[in-house]
Amino acid sequence: MRxxxxxxxxxxxxxxxEPSKNAQxxxxxxxxxxxxxxxYAYTPLGLRVVExxxxxxxxxxxxxxxxxxxxxxxxxxSTWEKTGRWDDEVVDVxxxxxxxxxxxxxxxxxxxxxxxxxMQQFIHSxxxxxxxxxxxxxxxxxxxxxxxxxxxxxxxxxxxxxSLHASQEDMDQYYDQVIKAYNRCYDRxxxxxxxxVTFAAGGAFTKYSHEFQTICDAGEDVLYINEDRSVxxxxxxxxxxxKELGIDKATLQSVKSAEVGNIFKxxxxxxxxxxxxxxxxxxxxxxxxxxxxxxGITRVMGVIAEKFSDDRGLVWPEAIAPAKVYLARxxxxxxxxxxxxxxxxxxxxxxxxxxYDDRDVRAGQKFADADLLGxxxxxxxxxxxxxxxxxxxxxxxxxDSQQVDLDELLNALGVxx
Amino acid sequence: MRxxxxxxxxxxxxxxxEPSKNAQxxxxxxxxxxxxxxxYAYTPLGLRVVExxxxxxxxxxxxxxxxxxxxxxxxxxSTWEKTGRWDDEVVDVxxxxxxxxxxxxxxxxxxxxxxxxxMQQFIHSxxxxxxxxxxxxxxxxxxxxxxxxxxxxxxxxxxxxxSLHASQEDMDQYYDQVIKAYNRCYDRxxxxxxxxVTFAAGGAFTKYSHEFQTICDAGEDVLYINEDRSVxxxxxxxxxxxKELGIDKATLQSVKSAEVGNIFKxxxxxxxxxxxxxxxxxxxxxxxxxxxxxxGITRVMGVIAEKFSDDRGLVWPEAIAPAKVYLARxxxxxxxxxxxxxxxxxxxxxxxxxxYDDRDVRAGQKFADADLLGxxxxxxxxxxxxxxxxxxxxxxxxxDSQQVDLDELLNALGVxx
Numbered sequence: 001m002r003x004x005x006x007x008x009x010x011x012x013x014x015x016x017x018e019p020s021k022n023a024q025x026x027x028x029x030x031x032x033x034x035x036x037x038x039x040y041a042y043t044p045l046g047l048r049v050v051e052x053x054x055x056x057x058x059x060x061x062x063x064x065x066x067x068x069x070x071x072x073x074x075x076x077x078s079t080w081e082k083t084g085r086w087d088d089e090v091v092d093v094x095x096x097x098x099x100x101x102x103x104x105x106x107x108x109x110x111x112x113x114x115x116x117x118x119m120q121q122f123i124h125s126x127x128x129x130x131x132x133x134x135x136x137x138x139x140x141x142x143x144x145x146x147x148x149x150x151x152x153x154x155x156x157x158x159x160x161x162x163s164l165h166a167s168q169e170d171m172d173q174y175y176d177q178v179i180k181a182y183n184r185c186y187d188r189x190x191x192x193x194x195x196x197v198t199f200a201a202g203g204a205f206t207k208y209s210h211e212f213q214t215i216c217d218a219g220e221d222v223l224y225i226n227e228d229r230s231v232x233x234x235x236x237x238x239x240x241x242x243k244e245l246g247i248d249k250a251t252l253q254s255v256k257s258a259e260v261g262n263i264f265k266x267x268x269x270x271x272x273x274x275x276x277x278x279x280x281x282x283x284x285x286x287x288x289x290x291x292x293x294x295x296g297i298t299r300v301m302g303v304i305a306e307k308f309s310d311d312r313g314l315v316w317p318e319a320i321a322p323a324k325v326y327l328a329r330x331x332x333x334x335x336x337x338x339x340x341x342x343x344x345x346x347x348x349x350x351x352x353x354x355x356y357d358d359r360d361v362r363a364g365q366k367f368a369d370a371d372l373l374g375x376x377x378x379x380x381x382x383x384x385x386x387x388x389x390x391x392x393x394x395x396x397x398x399x400d401s402q403q404v405d406l407d408e409l410l411n412a413l414g415v416x417x
Numbered sequence: 418m419r420x421x422x423x424x425x426x427x428x429x430x431x432x433x434x435e436p437s438k439n440a441q442x443x444x445x446x447x448x449x450x451x452x453x454x455x456x457y458a459y460t461p462l463g464l465r466v467v468e469x470x471x472x473x474x475x476x477x478x479x480x481x482x483x484x485x486x487x488x489x490x491x492x493x494x495s496t497w498e499k500t501g502r503w504d505d506e507v508v509d510v511x512x513x514x515x516x517x518x519x520x521x522x523x524x525x526x527x528x529x530x531x532x533x534x535x536m537q538q539f540i541h542s543x544x545x546x547x548x549x550x551x552x553x554x555x556x557x558x559x560x561x562x563x564x565x566x567x568x569x570x571x572x573x574x575x576x577x578x579x580s581l582h583a584s585q586e587d588m589d590q591y592y593d594q595v596i597k598a599y600n601r602c603y604d605r606x607x608x609x610x611x612x613x614v615t616f617a618a619g620g621a622f623t624k625y626s627h628e629f630q631t632i633c634d635a636g637e638d639v640l641y642i643n644e645d646r647s648v649x650x651x652x653x654x655x656x657x658x659x660k661e662l663g664i665d666k667a668t669l670q671s672v673k674s675a676e677v678g679n680i681f682k683x684x685x686x687x688x689x690x691x692x693x694x695x696x697x698x699x700x701x702x703x704x705x706x707x708x709x710x711x712x713g714i715t716r717v718m719g720v721i722a723e724k725f726s727d728d729r730g731l732v733w734p735e736a737i738a739p740a741k742v743y744l745a746r747x748x749x750x751x752x753x754x755x756x757x758x759x760x761x762x763x764x765x766x767x768x769x770x771x772x773y774d775d776r777d778v779r780a781g782q783k784f785a786d787a788d789l790l791g792x793x794x795x796x797x798x799x800x801x802x803x804x805x806x807x808x809x810x811x812x813x814x815x816x817d818s819q820q821v822d823l824d825e826l827l828n829a830l831g832v833x834x
Contacts, residue, residue, distance in 0.1 A: 007484060007539050007548040033535050035496075036522070041488045041535060044550075050487075067424060070467075071458045073490070073555060074572050079452075097512045097524065099571075100561045105453070107514065107524070118450050118458060122424050131424040133461075138490060138555065144517045154516075155491050 001044070001323065002344075003357045003369075008043045010369050021218060022305040023149025025314050029372045031322075038146025038154035040298075045373070048322035048353075050157060053297050054136055056188045056319065057159045060181045064174075066134040066161055071114050073140065075106040079113045083273045093141040107140040112270055112292055115162045120276045123288065126166045129278060130174060134161035136297065150302035151218065151258060157297040165289040166278065168267065175265060178293050182212055182261050189300060190317025191307065195260060196232035198223060199241040205267030208237060212261035212295075218306045219258030226252055258303045259296075266290040314374025315396050323353035325413060326375035328366040330382040340381045343391075350415045371396065377413060418461070418740065419761075420774045420786075423447075425460045427786050438635060439722040440566025442731050446789045448739075455563025455571035459715075462790070465739035465770075467574060470714050471553055473605045473736065474576045477598045481591075483551045483578055488531050490555065492523040496530045500690045510558040524557040529687055529709055532579045537693045540705065543583045546695060547591060551578035553714065567719035568635065568675060574714040582706040583695065585684065592682060595710050599629055599678050606717060607734025608724065612677060613649035615640060616658040622684030625654060629678030629712075635723045636675030643669055675720045676713075683707040731791025732813050740770035742830060743792035745783040747799040757798045760808075767832045788813065794830060 008030030018024045018034070026032045031046035042050055058068065080086035086106070088094055095107040108114065115133065123129060139158045146154050161178070165171040179197055186195040194215040202208045211234060213223045222235040226247065233241045233252065242249045268287035271277065277285040301320075308315040318324060325347060329340040337358075344356045355375055357366045363382075370378045380392035380401070391409045394401035404412065425447030435441045435451070443449045448463035459467055475485065497503035503523070505511055512524040525531065532550065540546060556575045563571055578595070582588040596614055603612040611632040619625045628651060630640045639652045643664065650658045650669065659666045685704035688694065694702040718737075725732040735741060742764060746757040754775075761773045772792055774783045780799075787795045797809035797818070808826045811818035821829065 005482065005484075007536070007545070007550065009539050030539075033538065035489045035531070035535075036491065036493045039489045039491045041486065041531075043486050044484045047486055065422065067422075067461045069458065069460050069464055072452045072456045072572050073557065074453065074456045076453045095514045097514045097559075100559055114452070114458075118452075119424070121450065122426050122447075128424070133424065140490065142514075142517055155489050 001353075001355055003355060004359045006044065008045065010372050018149065019147050020149035020151065020302075020306075021309065022151060022302040025305055025309055025372075026150065026302075029314055029374070031314075032150060036154075038143055038152070040150055040153065040155075042298075045322045046301075049301055049316070049320055050297060052320040052322070053189065053300055054157075054159070057185055057295055057297065058136075060185050060188075061134050061159070061161060064132070064177050064181050066132045068135065069133050070135050071108065071111050071118075071137060073108050073138065075108050075114060077104050077106065079117050080106065082275075083113055083270060085113065093143060095140050095142045108137070109139055109141045110292075110294075111135070111137065111160055112162065112266065112290065113274065116270050116274050116276055116288075116290065119164060119288075120274075123164065123276075123278055125279050126281055129164055129166040129288070130170055132161060132163040132174065134159060134293075148218065148220065148302070149305075150298045151306070152220070153298060156299060159295045159297055161293040163291050163293070165291075166280065166286070168289055171265060171267070171289040171291050175263065175291050178263060178291075179210065182263070182293070182295065185295065186212065186214070186260065188319050189304065190319060191260070191300075191304060194307070196223065196225060196229070196257075198232040198234050199237050200234045200262070201236050203264065203266065204269050206265040208241070209262065209264040211259050211263075213257040214260045214303050214307070215255050216258040216303050216306055217256050219256045219303075221257045221259055223255050223257035224249070224252035225255065258299070258306075260300050260303055261293070261295045263293040264291065266292065309374070312368070313372030316374045316376065318376045321353075321374065321376050323355040323375050324377060325352060325354045326357065326370040326373065326378045327354050328357045328363070328370060328378065328380045330363045330366065330380060332360070333383060336381060336383060336386055339386060343379070343381070346410075347413065347415065352413060352415060379409065418770075418772055420772060421776050423461060425462065427789050435566060436564050437566035437568065437719075437723075438726065439568060439719040442722055442726055442789075443567065443719075446731055446791070449567060453571075455560055455569070457567055457570065457572075457715075462739045463718075466718055466733070466737055467714060469737040469739070470606065470717055471574075471576070474602055474712055474714065475553075477602050477605075478551050478576070478578060481549070481594050481598050483549045485552065486550050487552050488525065488528050488535075488554060490525050490557065492525050492531060494521050494523065496534050497523065499692075500530055500687060502530065510560060512557050512559045525554070526556055526558045527709075527711075528552070528554065528577055529579065529683065529707065530691065533687050533691050533693055533705075533707065536581060536705075537691075540581065540693075540695055542696050543698055546581055546583040546705070547587055549578060549580040549591065551576060551710075565635065565637065565719070566722075567715045568723070569637070570715060573716060576712045576714055578710040580708050580710070582708075583697065583703070585706055588682060588684070588706040588708050592680065592708050595680060595708075596627065599680070599710070599712065602712065603629065603631070603677065605736055606721065607736060608677070608717075608721060611724070613640065613642060613646070613674075615649040615651050616654050617651045617679070618653050620681065620683065621686050623682040625658070626679065626681040628676050628680075630674040631677045631720055631724070632672050633675040633720050633723055634673055636673045636720075638674045638676055640672050640674040641666070641669035642672065675716070675723075677717050677720055678710075678712045680710040681708065683709065726791070729785070730789030733791045733793065735793045738770075738791065738793050740772040740792050741794060742769060742771045743774065743787040743790065743795045744771050745774045745780070745787060745795065745797045747780045747783065747797060749777070750800060753798060753800060753803055756803060760796070760798070763827075764830065764832065769830060769832060796826065
């Protein structure tokens with residue numbers, strides 16, 4: 001992408017109405033645009049980060065036989081009344097609106113009931129189970145406060161998956177598979193080493209659910225972890241869980257953390273309340289086991305923005321960066337433009353995403369923008385490097401640059417000729 | 418995709434509550450699921466069709482320098498008050514809801530005002546123009562009636578693009594480029610020969626807008642076209658347009674049609690009402706020219722379902738079909754399973770999407786499902802074809818099948834070894 005064509009611009013001014021670091025940085029760098037508190041648009045650069053995160057999650061969900069679909073935002077009251085979750089006293093984040101004939105409808109904040117109702121059409125026999133479906137859906141939640149940038153939005157993108165099973169054993173087994181798949185996602189995002197599967201509050205069916213918590217100063221949660229990091233417990237279930245695990249609370253260290261995933265066994269609760277059954281091998285009607293699994297896609301982006309940044313700006317992990325290379329051309333002589341265009345084309349055709357800074361602005365601004373945008377590799381081409389037949393290469397995290405020749409450059413960027 | 422793993426099932430029962438053919442067929446084949454009137458979920462097969470349509474549109478919008486982003490569903494009142502379009506008397510399709518503190522917010526039915534407000538942050542000078550942005554956005558529209566299946570939904574997917582310009586000439590030139598890009602989209606969808614750029618009602622800035630209308634019995638519009646199909650006029654502007662073009666109304670033929678795209682020059686209307694200006698070369702403040710361009714992605718899918726179907730089911734054009742090949746395996750001997758699995762893997766690894774009917778159901782049901790689902794090519798493998806070292810190949814539209822060997826099969830399916 002040529003920066004001369006990109007409509008967004010970076011800004012040196014910290015937005016006055018944003019208390020959170022993630023929103024401040026992402027707005028200044030031009031990744032997101034604030035529509036209102038808790039509601040953001042994603043610009044071309046921001047959308048690329050979102051899509052990179054989605055691609056990783058999609059690959060991992062497909063690998064455990066998840067089937068992608070897309071449900072609706074608009075929800076009929078009847079779907080949620082059966083389980084009592086239409087009630088604003090029970091679920092306090094509903095946005096509701098009305099059709100022309102005054103029928104009340106809701107905007108989806110989650111989809112368990114909607115999925116179960118749909119599955120009723122397709123699941124009749126034990127032969128139809130297990131099945132697992134997921135979506136990337138824009139969820140709307142009427143949050144009282146929205147001060148954490150894209151870490152807690154009133155509108156946000158979520159990957160939610162739902163698995164349906166004929167037995168508890170089958171559900172438990174799949175649930176463990178999902179934990180592994182989620183861990184692979186966090187590893188690939190670049191936050192694997194600071195993300196923990198934690199015990200969290202359960203529900204009617206199960207004593208504990210599990211959250212995936214990432215150590216993060218801006219997080220809203222507190223996490224208790226032991227020294228070798230093999231146990232992590234959420235504050236809400238600290239007493240119970242430590243007792244059961246036989247762990248002395250005093251040996252656990254508390255850290256601030258952000259929830260980046262939540263998985264939950266509903267068991268037969270939804271099926272029984274909604275009266276959705278399947279026929280087992282003996283011909284008997286049985287309730288369906290349900291578990292649900294969420295990753296907040298835009299929240300993950302926010303957490304990564306919080307965790308990987310310094311006083312110069314964002315520092316994206318390579319797997320989710322909007323581009324791998326920031327190519328800064330300093331000068332506009334015919335020869336330099338030709339050579340820089342050539343490198344740009346060469347890298348792009350090797351499927352390496354490049355932000356090509358071909359703008360008519362000072363070198364200092366190009367360097368500052370490369371840092372603020374947080375692109376993993378910066379390549380500088382100037383009259384000087386051209387004369388020496390070299391390229392100046394620097395990673396976002398290092399302070400020193402190297403002068404390298406074309407082969408060394410391509411090699412460092414992983415281009416195999 | 419193995420049909421034994423797919424959770425959806427086909428149904429012989431025409432849904433009683435669906436008057437439209439597109440929804441009937443798509444529900445029976447398991448492409449969509451009806452959540453409520455005008456609101457549908459898209460199953461794994463349906464989502465594939467949607468994604469295929471999106472891919473075509475994305476390629477064509479990128480080719481004319483459109484920059485993809487994603488705006489928000491939730492809209493603040495203030496954004497739309499400036500132009501008078503918050504008023505339910507002016508725009509009668511708003512869904513509105515409230516934040517916890519009773520602040521009224523809207524759910525986006527379009528994004529002109531939202532885009533202009535965002536662009537104000539980035540466009541200051543003539544150097545920042547022109548620019549063109551687009552998104553694939555779930556729109557919510559509070560339609561009074563919703564009886565046309567996915568051809569008119571209360572919730573639907575739209576590609577909307579907005580271009581901003583420093584002058585009318587520049588806008589006009591880009592507008593003409595978009596017409597060409599849209600025509601390429603309809604060609605690639607497979608409806609190019611029955612889709613017409615038509616004169617439609619304009620607005621404050623321009624006498625006419627343009628719609629793209631596809632001849633379709635289920636359409637809500639009436640289109641007037643001349644014999645050589647070089648002129649097409651919408652009913653609403655028939656008198657004015659024929660007069661201006663010097664055409665005798667009586668020479669035009671009327672046909673039922675469905676709108677599959679709409680493009681509109683707002684000119685400086687939004688910019689002036691919202692007071693969003695740029696600085697021209699002479700340092701003067703000038704209003705920005707705006708045009709907007711929409712393609713209803715899910716509506717296009719509905720129109721194609723209406724147009725390309727017969728008494729046996731859907732007949733997808735290859736470019737948007739959820740798979741190119743329906744592989745029906747009749748039997749389950751070890752050798753047959755092995756050979757069918759091999760062909761499935763071979764085609765998938767050649768990037769040819771296959772619906773592999775590996776289910777334990779009768780041949781008749783497999784053939785009926787292949788037809789109902791509307792997959793372009795059907796390949797049958799049975800003990801008989803195995804013995805003859807042949808494959809039975811048939812297109813969805815032909816009634817005769819051929820016995821071909823592997824090379825002929827791969828060749829017919831476009832696999833180059």
